Amino acid sequence: MTGRQVDEQALEWAIRAADPLFDDWDGLTGWLEADPGNHDRYDDALAAMAEARDRVAAMPVQTAPVAANDERPVRHGFWRWGGSATAAMLVAVVGVSVWSERSQPYAVETAPGEQRTVQLADGSEVVLAGGSRVTLDRADARVASVERGEMLFRVRHDAAHPFRVTAGDTQMVDLGTVFDVTRDPGRVRIAVAEGAVMVAPDGAKLRLDPGQAVVASGGELRRQSATDVGGWREGRLTFDNAPLSDVARDLTRELGRTVRADPALADRPFSGTIDIRSLRNDPARLGRLLGVSVRIDGEAWVLGDDR
Amino acid sequence: MSVPMSSNGLEAVYLANRDKLVRFLAARGAGDAAEDLVNDLWLKISTSSSSGPIANPLSYLFRAADTLMIDRYRAKRQGEKREQDWYELRGSGEASSEPVGERVIGAQQEVAKVAAVLARLGARREAIFRRARIDGVSQRQIAAELGVSLSTVEADLRIATRALIELKDELQ
Structure with missing residues (x-):
């Protein structure tokens, strides 16, 4: 972003300090004091590290030494830079950061082609499509963070405690609701089936009613119409003028x-x-449907030109 | 390992180490505002309604101070970015559909490059990076999970982080 090279020493400190067991704060203070430029270098290193983290988090788990579909505790603590930190939100962000040290986050993940329903303590439920991951909190059933993939939220409405969902930089609160959230690298899509959702409650305050959707990408929100929200649960994928790259990505998930x-x-x-x-085992049928040829490349299906 | 901590206990730790926290905040870039920031910070921590065990109260306070500075840095950067976007939007006259298409291709290329870097790093380094950075697990625990030494985890994490950061320079 700045074009500045990440300083080796600063990165060393940033990696060390990111460890939840790090306690050499005196050492870090000493290094910061040693040169007036060090705190900028440290901030740049932290930002670069957070970007690297986001980039990897957006990728499917290839190696999967820890099995997918496995509820395992995660601790994000202070190291999540989630949420849109507009100046107006700064106070809230600090509050949440402090609070999240005491939260009990856990992640639920699905393998591609799998579906899974998670019941939350407040009676709400989240249905995960394949290849998806959500972070929830045992200490607070009214928050969820969409890490990747697609999921349908069926939220029990409580006006006093709105259900808050974060997907990358995009935040939303339910207004009594069934809604679908998809997160892919650089893009978040929210579509409402029942009730309403407010997107960016601390900023644009965009209200979505049933049949409406919005795509957040590159810092902007674009409205779309939504059809057959959550149809993937019954094995249906509905597209309206979607680029084939999006179709391919959703097919990969399902x-x-x-x-x-x-x-x-x-x-x-x-x-x-x-x-x-x-069409699970019938690439030719998919080809006819999409008006393309389907080439088999190892395990993958490649959509190519018909001729 | 974690000891339940009453707010009084945390307060005692805060009071005993307040000067150190101010010094840290000042060195961390707060400068003269460090005194005010440490007061704000303590107010937020002490009035936070949730309570729970805190394994290391002093580290908890430093961590909160560090996070405060991270948030300030982010807010500043996002403000700069918004301003820049605004000027670009004004400059181009209208938001055509072409840049969106370019962005889509850009995102696909980025995914392919990240995948290539991860493949080059290998499964163990990728797993260590994910456990540490995404799941927030300590290096010590990762070493135990994978049955390797702590220094191996440290080295792998350094190499993986460096490679993924250098990828960013390549993407721009």
Whole structure:
């Protein structure tokens, strides 16, 4: 962002201090005091590290030494830079950061092609599509952080304690609701089936009613219409003028098999509904549906030009 | 390992180490505002309604101070970015659909490059990076989980972090 090189010593301190057991704060103070430029170098290193973290978090887990679909405790503590820290929100962010040290976050994850329903203590539920991951909090059933993939929230409304969902830099609160959140690298989409959702409650305050959706990308919000919200739970994927690259990404999530679009076709729009079950082992059928050829490349299906 | 901590206990630790926290905040970039910030910080911590065990109260306070400075840095950077976006928007006259398409391709290229870096790093370094940075697990625990030495985890984490940061320079 700044174009500045990340300083080696600063990065060393940043990595050490990020460890939850780090306690050499005197040492860090001493290093910071040694040069008036060190605190800028340290901030740059922390920011670069957070960006690296976000980049990896957006990638599917390839190695999976810890099994997917496994509820394991995670501690984010202070090291999550979630939320949109507008100046107006600064106080709230500090409050949340302090509080989250005492929260009990845990993650729920699905493998591609799998679905999973999580019941929350307040009676709400989250249905995860394949290849998705959400962070929840045992200490507070009214918060969720969408780490990647797609999920449907069926929220029990409580006006006094709105349900807050974070997906990257995008925040939303329910206004009595069934809604779907998709997070892919650089893009968050929110679609409402029932009730209403307020997106960016601390900023744009954009209200979504049933049948409405919004895409947050590159710092801007764009409205869309939403059809068949959560249809993926019944094996249906509905697209309205979606680029083939998006279709391929959603298919990857639901089929549990890599589907990718040839770069030449990535932007070609597709409208229609795909029944996942009917084409699980039938690439030719998918090809006819999308009007493309499907080439088999190892485990992956590649969408290419018809001719 | 973690000891339940009454707010009085935390307050005692705060009072005994207040000067150190001020010094840390000043060195961390707060300068003359460090005194005010440490007061704000303590107010927020002491009035926070949730309570729970705190393993290391002093580290907890330093961590909170560090986070405060991270948030300030982020708010400043986002303000700068907004301003820049605004000027760019004004300069280009309208938001055409073309940059959006370019962004889509850019995102795909980024994913491919991250995947390539992770493949080059190998499964163990990727797993260590994910456990440390995404799950927030301590290096000591990761070493125990993987059955490797702490120094191996430290070295792997350093290499993985460096490679992923250098990737950013490449992307721009």
